[in-house]
Amino acid sequence: MAGNSALALDHVGLCARDPAPLWAAWEGLGFALSPVARQSGRRGPDGPVEPFGSGNRCAFLRHGYVELLGILDPALFANGVDRFTARHEGMHILAFGMEEVEGNLARLRRGGLDIPGIAWLERPVEPGGPIARFARLPFPDAPEGRIQLIRHMTPDLVWDPRWMGHRNGAEALEGAILAVGDPAATTARLSRLTGLPARPDPVAGFRIALPGAAGAAGPHSPAMETWLRVLPAGALDGVLPGVVPPTLPFMAGLVLRTGDGAAAARRLLAHLPLRDAPGGGVMVPPGHAGGAAVVFR
Template structure:
């Protein structure tokens, strides 16, 4: 199928990732081991080590990536530019089933995509190499918005780091803020190959249809969403969250197995905030992105 199927992951980018990794473990997530990334700067270039590294919270459906700079002397793959704007969410990846078909669709639509961008990383030090094929929207002001196909999904969605004390199960919604919501929505709809519709609150939303295995080897077929709001609507959805600059990837909604009961109990000493979708952990506790447990 030559359209996006589901929210695959969102990514939080910071200069120093260690404190953020510790914070996410405090929130009840079991994180994957530290993995330094490598890849090709051009479709035909050699594989080289990058200066960036990540840990991830893998869910039954989708995941959250916490990415930082481990070696400033090496290529940072754009993370340095992102954190110069703000520390927080800068990556939005939509899962696809077939990379070549989507590349052909995007090129037919006039997007100047040079080819498939290949990325790889060890799943743990000395472990097997996970491989990914990406189709990034060129020069998107929102951040790194891309289509992604996991070539080795069974390596990254490992049961060892998927049992979360907070009951997290699925990445359900990504929330963006834009001074020009129609323009941002048009870019995302073009990348996804899907129509947009008015958001119930304000702005627009994209509904990704889902498919079995679209965001993890055992992920169910479920609808996921991207909401693109004007700045004045943000306080109604995520109270107390302010955009450091626009456009801004503000946060996410994570579906839990128990309507956030475990998260509320585990995080009762934090300043949690009630929202229309669930209980929110403010950005200061997460590396810059609002996390709503639903």
């Protein structure tokens, strides 16, 4: 992997003030979640490492993962979770995998972005376990949520086979869908951050394709294209049926590739009000997935 641009959709993140119901909902969707991990990090590039009040569990896939984030100690710095959940509970994080941290930082600064430096984050992979470390380049003040480039410094610690066998057959994070008031403005920001061009979406708005590379979103991830769709609010129902934005901008949903054409997901989740997803697959409505639509295909 090389180059000063994003390579793949690394992960998306859902936020809840109380994470326990969110974690339970995703376990009910057939995911094997990682243990609870408390976060810590530096608030600024030169600040000390300090414990945060936020913590997560994750659904790790062969390619990418889904982070389920909440507040474990409201007395400590919440790492933005309080700000996100004040808008609504649901998806607020988009992270794109990169290889060249310093090269991408230089590219973004040349483009006029006020990025103070590399933001470091760390957390134990499980209570008392080894520490996973991450280098991040967050897009400053993005109204859509936390949008960032990320490089995993310890990927083999994060993608542990113990947490990657999902009863629903999910294997890869394939894409994410946003509904926004001004698709052109949002897409321009995302294209600037990723260093990748945007093209018209076949429904409406725009689409950014990330080229992929072996190991771009997990130590054993295949080379596969991932994507981001940025749609006007009026087009969302044609992509995620019945989903209504609670506010704009809105990270509306994610698409997971399965190994069986979503057959296991359809059987396992037949008790839920599933919807057929345009373009193939089956959709779990946001109300049953922590505030974001989840498409299995």
